[in-house]
Structure formats: structure tokens, C-alpha cells
Amino acid sequence: MYQPPHHREDRLEVQHALIQSHPFGLLTSSGTDGLLANAIPFLLQQTLGPLGALEAHMARANGQWREIDGQQVLVVFQGPQSYVSPSFYETKRETGKVVPTWNYAMVQVRGVARLRSDPDWLGKQIDALTTRHEEGRTPSWAVSDAPRTYIESQLRGIVGIEIEIAAIEGKWKVSQNRPEADRRGVADGLSQSNPAMADLVRRYGNV
DSSP: OOOOGGGBOOOHHHHHHHHHHSOEEEEEEEETTEEEEEEEEOEEETTSSSSOEEEEEEETTSGGGGGTTTOEEEEEEEEEEEEEOGGGOHHHHHTOOOOOEEEEEEEEEEEEEEEEOOHHHHHHHHHHHHHHHHTTOSSOOOGGGSOHHHHHHHHTTEEEEEEEEEEEEEEEESSTTSOHHHHHHHHHHHTTTOHHHHHHHHHHHTO
């Protein structure tokens, strides 16, 4: 992806944190009919391999998995994002030489996909994924709450995917290239409509 130096985020722990907080990734691969893309929830395993690994599953009815085994794939995770109005900028009042832009935080992951059809692997994957997202809910739901025969029938309808991360890039385009007064204006302007992005502008812009 296009990476101006001031937008790069190379810290693995920060990249991993975005994946964990925004786990609904876009899985892109190449098939006989061209490019294929599906958005599915991923589970990050930080200790598998030097950069971590991604685990997921998709419906067997989804044809993407049939050509994905052993193929290099791309997974895109989109964090906070927002339109940025020129009206936020002090530069607008000073010179008028401003245009709109878009702020965002994004992680792109590349690696080789491996299919996992073993029921034990699939069972552990959906259990871990469910536990991760039920955490803190009251009441919470567990896979074991459903009848075992029902879960077994559901497992037969999915296929697992494991991707050891071979390359990972982070891009935090959060107004770092603007003067301090503009960065402050963006943070203040987004504080109500998009507090997550306003926080990133403040942290990365030191305002």
C-alpha cells in the first residue's frame, strides 16, 4: 500500500492491537475467475510465528476457500476512519489553501493460507472466537450452551483457514502532515462525531 513515511506505523504491538479491536478483516485472494474478497472475523494468535498468525473460518458454500490453500493472500483490517473537513483547519482562515481529506488507521497482512478441516481445530477456533467476543457480556453465551449434535452439524458446514503472517504493514493517516494548529482543529472538530479518530489525531499529533 502507498506509504508516506510520516504515516507508517511499524510497531507490531500497535498493529496487533488494531487487529484485535477491529477483527472483521477483508480476505482477498486470486481465483480462476479473478480476484475474490470476503469479509470474515479473524482471531489473532500473537505467539504463532515471529509476526503472529490469523485464524478464521468460512461457509463451505463460499467458493473462495476451494482455491485458497497454499496461496498467498491479503487481509485488510480497517480501524477508525473519518472525513476531514477543511473547515477544521486554521490554515483555511489564514490562506484558504486547503482541501478535504480522509483520515484512517489500517493494517494489511500477507501470508500463505492453509485450510483446516479437522473438527478439533474448527471446534477450538469457534470456541476461542466466541469467548473473545462474549467477554464482558451479561449474560454471555458459550458454544457449549448449544446442543453438541447441533454444533457438530454446524462444523460440517464450515472450513477453517490459518494464515501465518509473513508481512504486516500499518498506516495511520491521522493529520500528522498538517501544522499543529490544523491538527488541533481536526481533533476538536471530530471530538463529538468521531472520538476514536480525534484521540488518534491528538496522540500522533501531540496536541
